[in-house]
Amino acid sequence: MAESTVRIFDIMACNVYWDFDGSPLPREQHKFLVSFYPTKGAPTPELIDSIVAYGPDGYRVEFANQRFTPDNKNGYIYDRTLDYYWYMVNLATGFLPEGEYTIEVTGKDGTVDRRSRMQRQESTDALVPAYREHRQQILDSFAPSGRQRLPEGTALTDLVCSWRTLKELAGRDAYYIYRLAEGGSAREFDTQNLTWWDNIFFQKLRGDATAGLNRDSVTVAAELKPDTTYAYFVEITDSNVQSETNICIFQPHQVFTTP
Known part of the structure; x- marks a missing residue:
């Protein structure tokens, strides 16, 4: 072909x-x-x-x-x-x-x-109610977040972003995908121009069978710009294979500004 x-x-x-x-x-x-x-x-x-x-x-x-x-x-x-x-x-x-x-x-x-x-509907019936019940706890756990400016001296490489998972809060296994882009809101978030994302589908293809499973943090493998506002969002899914995914939960964007 x-x-x-x-x-x-x-x-x-x-x-x-x-x-x-x-x-x-x-x-x-x-x-x-x-x-x-x-x-x-x-x-x-x-x-x-x-x-x-x-x-x-x-x-x-x-x-x-x-x-x-x-x-x-x-x-x-x-x-x-x-x-x-x-x-x-x-x-x-x-x-x-x-x-x-x-x-x-x-x-x-x-x-x-x-x-x-x-x-199939089973994963939706399990994960969506669990997310709704613990939504505020999850949102409160995101770091960095709150439109904060990162402290002076924060390194612009290897930034760690973290959150609580449904496994911790509700005993539900799930997979997590992280996407980061410049901008201060969901409207400004450009899917066509990501700064970095945690491609669990590719990781699975490369041999990591549990890529993204119950992941509660990532280390951003890209150098960020100084004095720049970024937004990220973390998607919750029931699989790390595209054709096996039944539900995607798009969580609110988190915003921070680099020093």
Whole structure:
């Protein structure tokens, strides 16, 4: 198969509990995501004709072949660290019914690739109530947070960020994904331009079977800029494999400023 042929790496079709501060959107949502192997010779979006997700009872939604933004919530994101594209669409229409979901990708060369997964409700029923019950304890535990300015002399490398987990507070196993970007709010947070993120999916692929499991801190493997405001958020999931994920909990962004 030519390197310029679009090939699916993995997919997500899962529930989302949307807990971003100040968002007018409902908490119960769902999303679809499809990640691709790198394509050589042309950016992946130039090779795609259409992407469509299908589900039970005639469910159908189209991915847009455009740059994903906080406003459109539908399009592609480029990960410059691994030189690959992934597409995502967030839908504020409640949780998904259980059942099989398929994402089908058609390339401009006529090739078709598809991947399916089964969505289950059990993890949502376990993790979302536990998160709601302990939400304030979790939010109070984030460090750094509170829009604070870090103390003078704080190193701009190897910054440690920490939080309490559902394992500690509720006895629930879960996986944690950390994302950091410049900006002082969820609105300013640019998914297309992350300063650093804790890619547990890639870590799992590289052989760390428990990557992200009950993780209560990260050490940021990037040098931060001085006198700059950053925001980060920690996502809670039930798996470190995209196609095995049934629920993602998007926690509120935490903000701090470097000295």
